[in-house]
Amino acid sequence: MSKGIKRREFFGRIFAAGLSLAGVLGVGRWMGGAAAGERVPVIRPPGALPETDFLAACIRCSRCIDACPNQCITAFTETSGLEHGLAPGRGQRNTPAIFPRRQACVLCQGAPGDVLLCTAACPTGALVPIAKTVDSILENVKIGIAVVDENICYSFQGGACGVCVRACPFEDKALRAGMWEKPIVDEEFCVGCGLCERACVRYPQAIRVELLEV
Amino acid sequence: MKNKSPSSRAPHKLQIARRTVQILALVVALTIPIVSRYANYISARELDKNLARFEGTAQGRALALLDTTFRAMPDGETERVGRIIRNRDVILARTQGFGGGPWSGQIAGVSMTDPLAAAEAIVAHKRLPWVLVVSLVVPILGTLLLGRVFCSWICPMGFLFDLGDKLRSLAGLLELRPLNIRFPRWTMYALLGAGLGLAFLSAEPVLSYVYPPAMFTREAHGFVFANFDRAEEGSLGLNFGGLTSISIILGGIMLFEAAISRRWWCRYVCPGGALYSLIGAARPVRVRLVEDRCTKCALCVPVCPMGLNPMHNEMGMACDCCGV
Ligand code: SF4
Ligand code: SF4
Ligand code: SF4
Ligand code: SF4
DSSP: OOHHHHHHHHHHHHHHHHHHHHHHHHHHHHHHTGGGOSOOOOOOOTTBOOHHHHHHHOOOOOHHHHHOTTOOEEEOOHHHHHTTTOOOOTTOTTOEEEOTTTOOOOTTTTOSSSBOHHHHHOSSSSBOOOBOSHHHHHHHOOSOEEEEOTTTOGGGTTOOOOHHHHHOTTBTTTEEEOGGGOEEEOTTTOOOOOHHHHHOOSSSOSEEEEOOOO | OOOSOTTOOSOOHHHHHHHHHHHHHHHHHHHHHHHHHHHHHHHTTOHHHHHHHTTTSHHHHHHHHHHHHHHHSTTSEEEETTEEEEOHHHHHHHHTTOEEOSSEEEETTEEEEOHHHHHHHHHHHOOOOHHHHHHHHHHHHHHHHHSTHIIIIIOHHHHHHHHHHHHHHHHHHTTOOOOOOOOOTTHHHHHHHHHHHHHHHHTSOSGGGTOHHHHHHHHHHHHHHHHHHHHHTTOOSOOOTTOOHHHHHHHHHHHHHHHTSTTHIIIIIOHHHHHHHHHGGGOSOOOOOOGGGOOOOOTHHHHOTTOOBGGGTBOTTTOOOOOO
């Protein structure tokens, strides 16, 4: 083989390898949602690390999704977020998310085991295991916080509804009924499970789970 | 592995075993999300209703089959008020033993995670939690002993790409001449390094999004869940609306391999294969040439899907012990 052919072959190989490399990494970034730009605030399962750490640790394996007896965790994609006006941002595609209006976290009530099942299933520590006792749940689960929109809540608009209060697993602690069933959230006890949002008879919901400031 | 019948061209027992395991792995990967939905129906006390509603459709059959299986296990049923009923608690606890897929999964309670998943989570998050170590035990020990067996025995994509290879032979029969461009073998190690570097810098996974077993796991979930969601909404029967760009990419790789470069992904690109190769570099079980029984017929050379040269004992790290 002459020198010229050898050199051409050498550069050809570098080129082929470089092309494979760039292509695969590019597709990877794109699949992760790089093209979508900024990250959007989205509700994570209980025990989730802060968003940045969560996105780094989570391997998008779907095990928490499979574990949830209430199927309230969904893979965050363009399709699943559509109904809720959300699209995954950079690095967020296929990550586990909860859309309480679709299905809220029931804190594994009536399910086997003494640890919240999604946290027990996570292989990477992106969800930190949380024991299923009342004290442990109140202390460790901070999915978000319920916020009432007094402008649309029936109970603040002359009616007396209170459906959300009945749905709260910590009724009278996290969410209690004031005069004429007005829902009052106690930030200290609300775990952000979203059962109130799920139950709200108003559409769009007058009570919603919002993320805590990070 | 000793070859007891070197002259026989009929499928070797090992090949039959390998194909069986491959198909089983594929079925399990598709069954796990169904188990998840089954458990959901039991929790919501809607199983019997849905069994009746979905009867006769693919979803209904799958549910019924799972139900029969779980009920048949010890303590799967109890007797209450003179009636045999499902033992909810026991079945629910058992379904929890299943989750995920070939990327990271749990089968009958044993948690296993792809070393590539772990590597990426570790460099991106800069931490190594115990749960991760525990779920690495089986895959790492297996690879240390046997090398890239995951690739040839379990990886659902290895199976799909094997089929692509068959497509190639078919094209050959039709007198088409598929190209076979060879890429440099170090590409996969470079990609592994570059991908982990990028994950380290951006603190987000990259390879997790393009690694076929991971893509397949997610696609299987999306597909199964979409089918059940639609069935719940009343549109019964199988539908393929849940498939995403992932399927297009995987199909694309398969066609590329069939037409342009034989087993391109597994030979030259796969970062997971690269990691398995490195871990299994010193494995004690390997394909060896039995010198004095070799007739130098060289049949082994074109047969190797990884493009290695068994006749000169050049198997190295990339050999996935498929035993073809
Ligand atoms: S705590 Fe239980 S119900 Fe809530 S998201 Fe996790 S698995 Fe689902
Ligand atoms: S189980 Fe953990 S690693 Fe897997 S998708 Fe859920 S949060 Fe991510
Ligand atoms: S107020 Fe709403 S979100 Fe908070 S604990 Fe009660 S039901 Fe859950
Ligand atoms: S259910 Fe909705 S409308 Fe009714 S009291 Fe609660 S927030 Fe208001």
